[in-house]
Amino acid sequence: MSEAIQATRRSPLEQGRGESTKDAPLETPPPALALAERPMRCTARGIKKAFGETSILRGVDLEIPEGSFAVLVGPSGCGKSTLLRLVAGLEEADEGTITLAGRDVTRLPPRDRDIAMVFQSYALYPHLTVRENLAFGLKLRGTETREIQKRIEEASAMLGLDALLDRLPKQLSGGQRQRVAMGRAIVRRPNVFLFDEPLSNLDAALRAEVRVDIRRLHDRLGATTLYVTHDQVEAMTLADTLWVLNKGLVEQKGPPLEVYERPRTKFVATFLGSPKMTMIEGTLVRDAGRTFAEGGGVRALVSDDRFGASLVEGRAVTIGIRPHDVSLAKDGAPSMAELKVELVEALGSEAFAHGWLTQSGPSVIARLDSDDARRVRPGSVIPLAVDPARVHLFDPKTGNALA
Numbered sequence: 489m490s491e492a493i494q495a496t497r498r499s500p501l502e503q504g505r506g507e508s509t510k511d512a513p514l515e516t517p518p519p520a521l522a523l524a525e526r527p528m529r530c531t532a533r534g535i536k537k538a539f540g541e542t543s544i545l546r547g548v549d550l551e552i553p554e555g556s557f558a559v560l561v562g563p564s565g566c567g568k569s570t571l572l573r574l575v576a577g578l579e580e581a582d583e584g585t586i587t588l589a590g591r592d593v594t595r596l597p598p599r600d601r602d603i604a605m606v607f608q609s610y611a612l613y614p615h616l617t618v619r620e621n622l623a624f625g626l627k628l629r630g631t632e633t634r635e636i637q638k639r640i641e642e643a644s645a646m647l648g649l650d651a652l653l654d655r656l657p658k659q660l661s662g663g664q665r666q667r668v669a670m671g672r673a674i675v676r677r678p679n680v681f682l683f684d685e686p687l688s689n690l691d692a693a694l695r696a697e698v699r700v701d702i703r704r705l706h707d708r709l710g711a712t713t714l715y716v717t718h719d720q721v722e723a724m725t726l727a728d729t730l731w732v733l734n735k736g737l738v739e740q741k742g743p744p745l746e747v748y749e750r751p752r753t754k755f756v757a758t759f760l761g762s763p764k765m766t767m768i769e770g771t772l773v774r775d776a777g778r779t780f781a782e783g784g785g786v787r788a789l790v791s792d793d794r795f796g797a798s799l800v801e802g803r804a805v806t807i808g809i810r811p812h813d814v815s816l817a818k819d820g821a822p823s824m825a826e827l828k829v830e831l832v833e834a835l836g837s838e839a840f841a842h843g844w845l846t847q848s849g850p851s852v853i854a855r856l857d858s859d860d861a862r863r864v865r866p867g868s869v870i871p872l873a874v875d876p877a878r879v880h881l882f883d884p885k886t887g888n889a890l891a
């Protein structure tokens with residue numbers, strides 16, 4: 489237990505830079521460890537893969553520029569691990585091409601791709617020490633002993649493993665084991681790092697910490713990285729570019745905030761964000777030169793600038809509003825709905841009111857600031873406000889965002 493706590497308090501990557509980071513001048517950059525000597529552009533084009541009759545990947549395109557951090561997110565079973573295994577060469581594509589630095593590697597075995605993969609299960613050899621685990625792959629490849637030592641020293645300093653090198657995996661906490669697994673990938677000096685849900689076995693505090701470590705590690709190594717997760721917080725915080733996979737196709741890609749703020753489909757809108765975006769069926773109504781989306785107890789002003797010509801009176805729409813964008817309407821400010829509160833979920837820094845707009849309508853969640861959370865009681869009816877720029881509209885039939 490004490491090890492886990494220690495790991496939570498002191499980031500091993502910080503340790504790698506020396507104990508006295510707080511005394512170091514801020515402008516001092518971390519030591520440049522050029523472990524990934526050749527960050528490479530990695531692409532996948534038109535990738536298709538079926539298992540038996542079931543088509544899992546149905547034409548996936550992926551492009552990760554040199555040294556970039558790409559995160560692939562999507563619900564369980566959508567084909568994330570399959571795609572990663574194809575890039576690694578552990579699985580063969582039915583159709584499509586995978587390239588590394590412009591070279592077609594689609595039919596090359598894993599050993600000729602120089603790709604290192606870190607899995608959810610650490611897959612360390614239980615009878616080997618940390619040092620031996622780190623050395624194992626290099627020995628197999630016939631790397632010289634002195635070179636192996638040097639690489640282990642570098643990786644160990646970077647990941648804060650120095651004190652753990654002579655321990656067996658069973659003597660490590662989950663976070664430490666995952667760092668050893670990362671170390672094993674680093675010592676190989678791969679062109680591309682692949683991570684398949686590496687944090688899912690860790691508790692919440694360690695997840696948050698190792699997540700930061702992984703991003704920091706990436707920033708120092710500059711290696712091209714493809715990271716798979718179904719955790720949207722991980723996806724949002726780690727990615728340079730987010731790739732949202734749904735039913736074997738990339739549904740949207742882009743910088744994480746852009747994807748979050750401008751989801752192009754209902755699926756992307758509800759997949760990213762917690763609590764989930766509320767979806768309400770309605771129609772567009774013009775009133776005094778302005779457009780409102782109305783339905784299910786909501787009457788929300790929408791942005792003419794954003795939707796322009798799509799705002800046709802009488803058009804059926806799905807109205808999407810994130811709980812985080814809804815607040816208590818104050819001082820007679822126009823309200824878009826009245827919420828009958830069922831319960832208030834207080835999380836400390838923020839709170840959420842759950843309730844209904846109409847008796848038969850969908851349940852709705854609104855964010856409250858902590859003062860309001862103290863006053864609002866189950867059974868109260870509260871007016872809700874939303875910034876028109878944050879009201880999303882979708883076509884109910886296609887699920888595509890109105891543009």
Ligand SMILES: Nc1ncnc2c1ncn2[C@@H]1O[C@H](COP(=O)(O)OP(=O)(O)OP(=O)(O)O)[C@@H](O)[C@H]1O
Pocket residue numbers: 539544562563564565566567568569570571718
């Ligand atoms: N070797 C295999 N043989 C048959 N079906 C497979 C095989 N590997 C994966 N599948 C199926 O392909 C689908 C996609 O699996 P995959 O592991 O890629 O999903 P995932 O997106 O990584 O999901 P998760 O988030 O749960 O890890 C699943 O329905 C899975 O059952």
Ligand SMILES: [Mg+2]
Pocket residue numbers: 568569570684
């Ligand atoms: Mg998977």
